[in-house]
């Protein structure tokens with residue numbers, strides 16, 4: 360328990376120290392929001408368009424996607440700090456401690472997930488200011504979805520980073536996965552209008568369920584039943600967390 | 614009862630035998646030094662003893678527990694200062710200590726007091742709220758030593774504790790190490806490639822080269838391997854002949870006219886030589902002596918020098934390289 364709390368504390372502490380990184384993490388979603396969102400929202404500013412986007416304006420349609428994207432990006436990239444810790448030796452300090460490694464890595468992942476969730480929350484509140492049709496009552500549920508998403512991808516990032524030796528390698532894999540997962544998540548356009556092969560990929564993309572579930576709670580419309588969205592995310596985050604725990608338990612310095 | 618017992622400990626990395634059937638014991642309360650050049654297998658040995666690497670062969674017990682079978686018991690008993698820095702550079706000195714203490718199960722006032730005491734011990738209390746990124750190498754090293762002491766380990770491992778530090782900081786760290794042994798009754802296992810460090814600090818020294826221990830004993834025992842102290846004399850009025858006395862083991866005339874005497878102990882022999890000279894009314898112009906150093910021992914055993922100068926810059930390069938490319 361000590362190790363869990365301590366590592367979560369450490370990740371949060373580090374987050375508060377890295378002001379430039381915090382600010383940087385907002386840049387990406389805000390650019391998407393402004394240049395992509397506001398740009399297209401004028402194009403889709405005609406009555407028929409609302410039908411495509413499930414009866415809401417484009418910005419409102421986009422909002423859940425941008426929030427999910429923020430959390431997804433920041434939790435995935437948090438894994439890279441494991442590589443930092445390898446290079447700066449802090450990892451050894453944990454590996455040689457008598458504390459439970461499982462508790463330590465879960466603490467670390469939860470800490471990173473909370474910082475990702477914080478970033479997602481800021482973007483979510485921003486969305487409320489510019490999109491019209493969002494429901495305030497949905498916020499707590501979106502945060503729950505966001506947390507599961509963050510745990511899933513922070514765990515994935517940690518497991519990946521434990522197997523990597525260079526930041527460049529990690530960054531390469533990340534940029535390789537990031538945009539396709541985003542475009543295949545239904546965040547920017549509905550899944551139903553995608554070509555068939557893309558729809559198949561969208562169905563196996565975990566991000567899809569986070570976007571869809573958030574849309575359910577913020578807009579009241581969704582493609583999948585909400586129970587499906589929630590159970591997929593819950594199972595996924597538990598599975599990926601389990602893999603991260605297993606990987607860290609077996610980590611050596613060799 | 615031994616603090617560390619090692620039997621045939623071996624580590625292979627592919628074809629390379631980094632540590633080769635090493636045997637030694639460390640007594641409780643003793644400072645034991647592994648002295649050897651770069652790549653000798655010092656860090657690999659420490660990594661095995663601290664449960665970070667699995668031995669390929671052989672066994673080791675630390676504080677009475679087997680490092681392979683009971684790693685978590687071993688981990689509770691030991692403190693480590695790694696060769697490469699291992700602090701969280703984004704956090705302050707205090708936070709680094711705090712996190713370590715928490716992970717080892719310390720809490721509340723007790724933890725706070727220990728942190729403050731130890732920061733005082735390494736003379737860093739003024740910097741406790743400074744982020745470690747801003748620390749010099751020596752300050753970071755001292756912080757790592759303090760951190761390793763938080764959980765009151767029985768056995769402390771120090772991997773090249775003064776590598777790359779200036780002489781002033783080295784002297785400080787030696788002081789801390791001596792005090793830890795004396796005041797805290799700690800067993801200390803340290804590695805170094807500095808002869809003077811091993812000489813100054815260690816109760817016993819094992820010289821390691823290419824993964825093998827090639828000699829072991831106290832500094833004096835090791836120096837005795839290569840024999841005598843040597844006294845050099847120069848007399849006025851052309852007195853160039855060998856002196857005979859029971860305390861003089863051998864005598865040579867050097868080409869420059871000096872006389873070289875082999876003696877058991879130069880400090881005791883020199884007064885006797887003075888007495889003798891007065892009796893015989895020889896006039897001494899010059900006297901100097903040489904005691905064998907561990908460097909001479911290493912040279913004698915391996916035919917090479919540890920070469921502190923080159924060795925050192927190389928070691929630093931290596932540390933940097935490791936950090937960048939690992």
Ligand SMILES: Nc1ncnc2c1ncn2[C@@H]1O[C@H](COP(=O)(O)OP(=O)(O)OP(=O)(O)O)[C@@H](O)[C@H]1O
Pocket residue numbers: 612613626629631649650651652653654655656657658696806928931
């Ligand atoms: N993880 C590893 N994989 C492969 N070879 C390794 C590994 N770690 C160490 N070695 C090799 O094992 C040998 C011993 O290395 P070790 O780090 O134990 O030496 P050392 O005595 O600590 O040297 P230094 O003074 O440079 O720290 C070296 O030849 C090194 O290259």
Ligand SMILES: [Mg+2]
Pocket residue numbers: 655656657696772773
């Ligand atoms: Mg080493």
